[in-house]
């Protein structure tokens with residue numbers, strides 16, 4: 001099953017194995033660097049059916065760290081286009097980009113320098129739906145006003161339009177992992193009392209408006225969203241609310257959702273164990289016709305295959321396993337081994 005083709009919008013994926021988006025924090029100028037050519041150049045030939053490029057900020061204030069990818073200026077289009085052309089010359093499979101705004105999680109130190117830590121030098125002011133810090137040692141973000149919210153919406157749409165022009169086949173809106181859109185969606189971080197806060201309809205408004213506008217401006221590309229199946233906290237987003245939200249996204253005719261969880265605070269009740277998001281993905285898949293992607297300690301193809309066979313998900317994303325064992329898919333299907341490498345696998 002996992003090796004069976006699947007259609008997303010107008011694209012056919014040769015299998016259901018996806019490279020999960022993974023920040024590289026390696027773009028001091030905001031653009032793809034040699035590291036990206038090396039890293040994604042390897043990933044794209046690993047046997048995956050589709051590759052997601054890491055969380056990419058929709059403006060400078062939207063960055064998680066100083067070294068995030070950013071897609072906000074027309075002048076950067078050539079560099080992104082060159083990058084995509086290079087990757088497609090190695091293996092012409094669909095490539096997606098994840099668009100994000102870090103909100104109160106921005107101005108962070110690069111995790112391998114110090115994890116879960118705000119920048120001390122070269123920091124910038126962060127913004128969020130409400131002035132609630134992410135954790136004890138984090139600065140209080142400024143509350144966004146309506147004009148600023150509108151600008152962020154436009155920045156998501158402009159980034160999506162640029163992504164399409166650069167040659168990406170898919171745009172994924174990041175609405176999970178405690179970043180800005182998740183901060184709007186979750187009652188834990190959104191205490192506004194205007195049209196962007198309070199009840200469910202108001203909390204989902206910004207995410208819905210962004211998807212609607214992207215759908216309008218970017219025809220014929222795959223549009224997905226990474227969403228929170230549950231905040232895994234008593235007063236947070238729960239599975240029922242998440243299903244309600246996913247029904248809204250389904251009505252907007254997006255192509256898939258990737259189910260994640262936790263992240264609104266550094267510590268939640270999320271337990272990292274084998275297939276830790278599968279419980280949510282399964283429940284959501286039963287209630288929607290949207291294609292469901294899942295990841296989270298799914299470390300082998302057989303397990304992923306069973307998840308698809310048993311209708312827990314349609315697409316399986318692999319993150320860390322692709323980094324630690326980049327050839328693991330070759331062992332399952334020799335067809336994916338590049339000719340140049342075949343003698344190593346006989």
Ligand SMILES: Cc1cc2nc3c(=O)[nH]c(=O)nc-3n(C[C@H](O)[C@H](O)[C@H](O)COP(=O)(O)O)c2cc1C
Nearest residue numbers: 020021022023054055295296297298318319320321
């Ligand atoms: C180095 C690294 C960077 C990550 N960056 C992102 C990211 O940019 N966007 C995102 O949605 N998730 C990100 N994640 C989460 C992964 O996409 C994935 O969901 C998570 O690692 C669980 O899958 P795994 O157990 O297969 O690694 C990152 C994970 C790692 C390990």
